[in-house]
Amino acid sequence: MTPLLYASSGVAVFAIALYRIFTAGDVLRKIIAANLLGGGVFLILVAIARRPAAGIDPVPHALVLTGIVVSVSATACALALARRLEGTTLDDGDDGDDGSDDTEVAGRGP
Amino acid sequence: MTGAIGWAILIPLGGALLAAAAGERASRWIAALAAAATTCAAIGVAASVARHGPSRHPAGGWLAPLGIELRADGLAATMLLTIAAVAGLVAAHALADRSRAAACARSCPLWLFTWAALDALVVSGDIFNLYVTLExxxxxxxxxxxxxxxPDAPRAALRYLLFALPGSLLYLLGVALIYGEHGALDPATLGAHVGASAPDTAAMALMTAGLCLKAALFPLHAWPVLAYTRASPVAGALLAGLVGKAAFLVLVRLWLEVYPATFTSAAGPVLGTLAAGAILWGSLHALWQPRLRAVIAYSSVAHTGYLFMWFALGTRDALAGALFVVMSHAAASASMFLATGAIARALGHDRVEGLTGLAHRLPIPFFALALAGTSAMAMPPSSGFVGKWLLVRAAFETGHRLWAAVMLIGGLLAAAYVFRLLRRAFLPRPAGEPIAITRSSGGHAALALALVAIALGLAPGLALDLLRGGSAP
Structure with a gap:
């Protein structure tokens, strides 16, 4: 019963995040929603890994690990862009931007 | 040439890492070498497929249930060559532009990464690995x-990412459900087991929906258009020409090898309807875009429709047609983006009303635009004609008259939007209006790409034979 509970909570998390990624106005909320989308899928994969007959299947765990790497890279990429978009000036001037066009761009999300 | 398939991925990947680490001058040399070597590897794979038929290479010696399998078949070989031709010529364009050496050094790791990812995508024989390469x-x-x-570029990039992510995660959710049901990820095993049960159908629907979002199929087509119009010409050429086709190629693999007939016969008409919407909507919008780049972006929306038409038709000939459209549009749209870049640089803008009388002043970019345009409007003997002719014939043969009509109307609309640009360029310049052209160079790579699009149509047998090389066991 427990795997089914985990899997259905994974589906629920995925559905909520999918709704938010399209409806949230704020960039940061969208990025968090994108993370939750991945989290929902990983929850389902981990639930799937339990096989009643053969114990634990390692393949879904490997998939989750790979998925986490992809998800972290995508999040890093999105955060870097969001930072440039919002023109946050808290930086120590080391993020490689030329600084000319990233200070005046105001805006809350695409 | 068993190693060539691995090199087609490893060379651009290694080149990208080296180029990112190296200085400005060195990175351009590394990029040039990597581009040449990757092209050789792609030719090696294609030669091996043409001579010996399809082959499979377990990466690292691990076999199918656990390991990742790389496959060289007709589809993979043809797409490797297409990617090499388009990315190679776009790379040549970027590297030849001495006035933008710094920008080129900054972006060359990115286009090498793109090249590596796309090469890995077309040879992947594992539905999870397809997710990774797509991402x-x-x-x-x-x-x-x-x-x-x-200043709009970061916004366009973020929007692109935030629309592409749900697409690939919907696909990944489908992969998770499929694995939960069948405990396998390789298409051969799945093809024998996936059926019409509720979890399987849900998984296939999720994967298909995710890939349609990722391919920017109508009505979810607006997000890449923004990116195509904000990106640099080099980026636009790679995105519209190659990256935009990746999700379609993944769906083709699934459709052929994994999905059972019960699912494809139900989903085909749905995708056909969306494809028809894409052809009409994209072509109509291309008619009145004020900027050259936006015309080409909407033309790409319409061409995604032609590709997806295959799912409604389903025959082998239609598939050859759709893949021919992939090759033809990859070369033609990349050519148009580079030509537009050359025009925009000479004029300082790419507004369509501002093009009056400039065909004589910028002959090479406009010649490239016209040649690539004949392929977009499917005029014989261009490659666009071969692809769309195969599709329209298949539509008549399978009794889909409506879809045939939509594709023919799409061709007429394409003629209208291409001629709108060319008419403007060949009109006499109003007297007394000075032409401010800063430089009339560039556009040679655009012309080469346009010639590729035409040449493919002159000898379609070569590409079609290579494509069919994959269907033999």
Missing amino acids: LATLAAVGLVADGEG
Whole structure:
């Protein structure tokens, strides 16, 4: 019963995040929603890994690990862009931007 | 040439890492070498498929249930060559532009990453690995968009990423459900087991929906258009020409090898309807775009429709047609983006009303635009004609008259939007209006790409034979 509970909570998390990624106005909320989308899928994969007959299947765990790497890279990429978009000036001037066009761009999300 | 398939991925990947670490001058040399070597590897794979038929290479010696299998078949070989031709010529364009050496050094790791990801995608024989490669291609593409001109580029890149992510995660959810049901990821095993049960149908629907979002099929087509118009010409050429086709190629693999007939016969008409919407909507919008780049972006929306038409038709000939459209549009749209870049650089803008009388002043870019345009409007003997002719014939043969009519109307609309640009360029310049042209160079790579699009149509047998090389066991 427990795997089914985990899997259905994974589906629920995925559905909520999918709704938010399209409806949230704020960039940061969208990025968090994108993370939750991945989290929902990983929850389902981990639930799937339990096989009643053969114990634990390692393949879904490997998939989750790979998925986490992809998800972290995508999040890093999105955060870097969001930072440039919002023109946050808290930086120590080391993020490689030329600084000319990233200070005046105001805006809350695409 | 068993190693060539691995080199087609490893060379651009290694080149990208080296180029990112190296200095400005060195990185351009590394990029040039990597581009040449990757092209050789792609030719090696294609030669091996043409001579010995399809082959499979377990990566690292691990076999199918656990390991990742790389496959060289007709589809993979043809797409490797297409990617090499388009990415190679776009790379040549970027590297030849001495006045933008710094920008080129900054972006060359990104286009090498894109190249590696796409090569890996077309040879992957594992539905999870397809997710990883799709995501790699997206991330590299986001970098290319962010590297574009103007303050709007980061916004366009973020929007691109935030639409592409749900697409690939919907696909991944489908993969998870499929694995939960069948405990396998390789298409051969799945093809024998996936059926019409509720979890299987849900998984296939999720994967298909995710890939349609990722391919920007109508009505979810607006997000890449913004990126195509904000990105640099080099990025636009790679995105519209190659990255935009990746999700379609994944769906083709699934459709042929994994999905059972019960699912494809139900989903085909749905995709056909969306494809028809894409052809009409994209072509109509291309008619009145004020900027040259936006015309080409909407033309890409319409061409995605032609590709997806195959799912409604389903025959082998239609598939050859759709893949021919992939090759033809990859070369033609890349050519148009580079030509537009050359025009925009000479004029300082790419507004369509501002093009009056410029065909004589910028002959090479406009010649490239016209040649690539004949392929977009499917005029014989261009490659666009071969692809769309195969599709329209298949539509008549299978009794889909409506879809045939939509594709023919799409061709007429394409003629209208291409001639709108060319008419403007060949009109006499109003007297007394000075032409401010800063430089009339560039556009040679655009012309070469347009010639590729035409040449494919002159000898379609070569590409079609290579494509069929994959269907033999």
